[in-house]
Amino acid sequence: MGEVNCEGRSTQEINAEIKQQIKKGATEILVRNPGARHNLGVAILERVTIRLDGSVGYYCGGLIDGPNFEIAGSAGWGLAESMMNGQVVVRGSAGNGAAAAIRGGTVVIQQDAAARLGVSMKGGTVLVAGNCGYMAGFMGQKGTIIVCGNAGEAFADSMYETVCFVGGRISELGTDAVVEQPSGSDAEFLDSTLAHHLPPDLRKSKPAGRDFKKIVSGRKLWNFDKREWKTWQEAL
Amino acid sequence: MCGILGFLDKTKNHEHSSLGRTLLKMLTALACRGPDSAGVALFGPSTNDRFVLKVKLGNHGGAGLRAERLLGLLKSLGAGGHEFSTVAAYARFVVDGGTDLTNLIAAIESSDKELEVVSVGRNLEIVKQVGSPANLERTYGISQFCGTHGLGHTRLSTESRVDLSHSQPFWSHGRPDLAIVHNGHITNYHKLRRLYQQRGVRFYTENDSEVVAIYLSDELSKGRSMKESLHAMLRDLDGSFSSLVATSTQFGFVKDPFALKPLLWAETDGFVAVANEEIAIRSALPGDYQVREAEVKEVRVWER
Incomplete structure (x- = not known):
């Protein structure tokens, strides 16, 4: 396993060394003492596992396409922003805008997520074992948001086709957000996703798939001309 | 952008505390958020x-x-x-x-x-000046200061002059031992300023952050607690803001109703630390502890 020690080094030097080790063929890299530095591990496009043994700052794992990140601490704003594919797991909590604008892949936050979780998602899955803050899912176009705990105000505001599931209480639904009864296949999907991504002890304390609420767009805000419908369908 | 931070030493070893050193480290980590000026509000031993x-x-x-x-x-x-x-x-x-x-x-x-x-x-002494935290240390040796708690600020000016008076922290001008630091925009600043000016309050700057100190001083003067005053601020001040406040006995924060400004905090048996980037807390305070992001409309107050 490759190793990169962040102590006394700039973010640029750390990221350059991570990329250097990947180039040399490393498939697992331990990043020690990240010290909440910003922009760690951005724009990595290879299938490599990167373990960070502490907390990270802003935009960790942003713009990635394929790698697997494991963050032992918490993460600052913009975790995995605009990720194309891969997996980012945070043992702690994540700041504002986690998984914002992701196109694919999976983001797992084992504690809480702050405001604007998964805003403008265009694919992928984000799973929060704890609670999420204000305005999660805002303008989400595709993908899935799962919050096992409670959700904050303006939840799922102005969404397109993102589908949200909440295991706890929703402080307030956003504009055009509606609650639906989850189907049997929704419950199966939730049970298998939680079992796959959460450690067994953590999974035990979360609701069963059938007990989640499903939140989707009411489609009242949609304003597409019918002539564009085919283009829109293809884009989805 | 601006960097804001606060630190409360929960140990009782204040005569030899590392308050100044800790604030300087936190301030240095946030230097990139505010290159225009740097300052600290230090709460030392009683006089x-x-x-x-x-x-x-x-x-x-x-x-x-x-x-x-x-x-x-x-x-x-x-x-x-x-x-x-x-x-x-x-x-x-x-x-x-x-x-x-x-x-x-x-x-x-x-x-x-x-x-x-x-x-x-x-207990309060404010030191602020135009320039970096390193300059602040060179000029005033803030790292040598011992005490119980303090606030810090690095400023990126967006709307008002860059000089010592417009730098932060702000004292409330009138109420001893009340200081604030603020990151954000108070969009009803001019309206609030006019209201206070009609009541004879003097404004020293054109920095919207100044009104936060004046507002909190006013609320406390009405007999409200610090927690009540910070909650009232969520109702009466419009805009996006994360603000920290300290008196000789209390230390707290408030985060705006839009959650637009970052704010993180950590508490252990030995300290409370708050900053708008986690890197400021981690770089000054090594150890295994959790840093949490403040929630929308969250208010917290600690007693010294």
């Missing part, structure tokens, strides 16, 4: 019911001459002015607890338009 005054000696030179005149003024007023000293742009002196502070401050500030009382408190 036996006496007040410490920090007076800005002017933005345009002539500090030595103004210091001499200020000392003369204090003597002529019979205000004491014990332990009078000057460092760079500031004079510092101590007055007795029974001093009429309102009259003294008015006399000082009316004697020379360049003079401004930057802080007054039994």
